[in-house]
Amino acid sequence: MNLRTSRLLIHRSLLFILAFLSGGAWAAGMETVKIAADKTGFVLHPSGDRYIPWGHNYASVDILERLANDPARVEREFAEMRAAGTTVARIHPEMPRILAGPDKADPHALDQLKMLLKIAEDSGIHLKITGLACYKISDRMGWYDSMDEQDRWKTQAFFWETIARICAESPAVFAYDLVNEPAAVGKQADGWYTGRMGEVEFCQRLSLDPGTRNGDDIFREWTKRMIAAIRKHDQTHLITMGMLPFPGAYKASAEQLDFVSPHLYPKTGKVDDEIKLLKQFDWGKLIVIGETFPLKCSADDERDFLLKSRELAHGWIGHWPDESPAQLAEMKETGKATIHSAIWLSWVDLFKEIGPQMTGGTSR
Numbered sequence: 122m123n124l125r126t127s128r129l130l131i132h133r134s135l136l137f138i139l140a141f142l143s144g145g146a147w148a149a150g151m152e153t154v155k156i157a158a159d160k161t162g163f164v165l166h167p168s169g170d171r172y173i174p175w176g177h178n179y180a181s182v183d184i185l186e187r188l189a190n191d192p193a194r195v196e197r198e199f200a201e202m203r204a205a206g207t208t209v210a211r212i213h214p215e216m217p218r219i220l221a222g223p224d225k226a227d228p229h230a231l232d233q234l235k236m237l238l239k240i241a242e243d244s245g246i247h248l249k250i251t252g253l254a255c256y257k258i259s260d261r262m263g264w265y266d267s268m269d270e271q272d273r274w275k276t277q278a279f280f281w282e283t284i285a286r287i288c289a290e291s292p293a294v295f296a297y298d299l300v301n302e303p304a305a306v307g308k309q310a311d312g313w314y315t316g317r318m319g320e321v322e323f324c325q326r327l328s329l330d331p332g333t334r335n336g337d338d339i340f341r342e343w344t345k346r347m348i349a350a351i352r353k354h355d356q357t358h359l360i361t362m363g364m365l366p367f368p369g370a371y372k373a374s375a376e377q378l379d380f381v382s383p384h385l386y387p388k389t390g391k392v393d394d395e396i397k398l399l400k401q402f403d404w405g406k407l408i409v410i411g412e413t414f415p416l417k418c419s420a421d422d423e424r425d426f427l428l429k430s431r432e433l434a435h436g437w438i439g440h441w442p443d444e445s446p447a448q449l450a451e452m453k454e455t456g457k458a459t460i461h462s463a464i465w466l467s468w469v470d471l472f473k474e475i476g477p478q479m480t481g482g483t484s485r
Contacts, residue, residue, distance in 0.1 A: 151292045162435050173480045174436030176209035182256045185218045188233040199244040206476035209247045211438050213254040217262050223276045226283045238291045247295035256321040270328050278350035289355035296359040299347050305336035337373035344374045363411045368401040375404050382411035387426040389418040396429050409436035420467040
């Protein structure tokens with residue numbers, strides 16, 4: 122046995138131990154997520170056991186790049202997330218890597234997606250797969266952004282057909298998340314993208330030429346097209362959409378979704394205001410808070426928000442740091458922590474602390 126083989130066996134043994142200690146399910150026992158018959162939450166099929174999405178956005182701008190360059194890192198970090206109590210990871214496979222043209226997929230990127238499904242199955246973490254991620258400005262596809270609306274929608278539908286064809290048979294898929302925080306309409310001068318943070322833009326506009334259509338019309342039409350593309354290949358997995366905290370903008374699209382996914386970041390001293398906002402997304406469907414984090418508040422306020430939101434929400438997804446929890450803790454212990462790392466550590470500690478309460482491990 123050579124050194125490389127020995128290291129690989131040790132690495133996989135450590136992953137197994139982490140998952141075992143966390144009570145993780147493995148590929149042989151992983152089940153598909155469905156909505157309960159009584160519409161009161163999610164369940165696993167075929168067992169019927171309750172399933173609560175409790176997890177993180179992971180590698181939001183570079184998941185396929187990580188898989189291409191360092192798959193062992195992704196395996197390790199899924200094991201670390203599972204050891205912290207994670208049941209779901211929201212991932213954003215980069216559209217410029219998936220597509221080689223308007224109707225052509227890159228086979229290498231699809232192999233990476235298959236690898237990710239296997240890692241998720243082995244770790245026992247379900248995936249919420251967010252589509253159309255063109256976040257890195259430097260990676261954008263000129264041919265895609267020069268299209269008119271209908272050709273762009275056709276390409277977006279092809280993207281979802283491709284994803285659904287690869288993922289249809291995997292029990293690791295919790296849901297398809299059609300797009301992150303879309304706007305229905307924009308001006309030609311504004312372009313297709315918005316929501317800039319540094320060198321990335323996290324939001325897209327669906328139309329720059331609405332004609333006589335209003336925002337509701339566009340959301341209904343576009344959502345119907347994307348769902349139809351997915352359902353060509355996958356009749357099983359759930360479908361949702363990542364929503365900005367503007368419920369009035371998204372109610373029309375929610376009509377066709379299996380559940381809704383608002384993104385909510387409570388502010389210091391205004392937790393009750395965020396709960397009131399959450400109530401505005403109560404459209405008779407399950408709610409999974411697709412993004413939350415102590416970005417604009419303390420960990421104590423975030424804890425208060427999460428615990429109070431249990432009366433309305435059925436799942437919660439924060440953000441997983443690039444540094445491991447052990448690295449963050451070491452930085453704190455050695456006095457090397459920055460404000461940035463301290464915030465991340467406060468989230469990881471909070472996630473582990475209240476996880477049993479959020480997922481039903483202890484009484485309310």
